[in-house]
Amino acid sequence: MAEDKKGGMTVAEAGRKGGVKVAQERGRAFYEQIGKKGGESVRAARGPEFYSQIGHKGGQKVRELIEQGKRMARETQKKEGGLDEMGNLKGSRRDED
Numbered sequence: 901m902a903e904d905k906k907g908g909m910t911v912a913e914a915g916r917k918g919g920v921k922v923a924q925e926r927g928r929a930f931y932e933q934i935g936k937k938g939g940e941s942v943r944a945a946r947g948p949e950f951y952s953q954i955g956h957k958g959g960q961k962v963r964e965l966i967e968q969g970k971r972m973a974r975e976t977q978k979k980e981g982g983l984d985e986m987g988n989l990k991g992s993r994r995d996e997d
Contacts, residue, residue: 909917942950
């Protein structure tokens with residue numbers, strides 16, 4: 901059964917449409933200006949070291965996600981028989997009977 905929409909669009913669709921319209925009216929320079937203003941405000945409140953700390957945390961998170969992806973790939977390959985007993989990927993050649 902189709903969901904009835906009041907006015908022809910969902911709230912999410914209306915919000916997206918409004919956001920696009922505002923972006924077109926204000927332009928790129930506006931967003932650059934408010935981003936710079938916000939960054940300066942954060943630097944004044946938290947200090948420049950804050951950016952170093954969050955950058956370090958971001959790098960650690962990326963490293964963790966990469967390792968998690970590698971573990972999952974190894975587990976998948978192990979289940980499918982694509983790893984040797986040492987956990988390394990086997991060659992792409994298959995032995996023929």
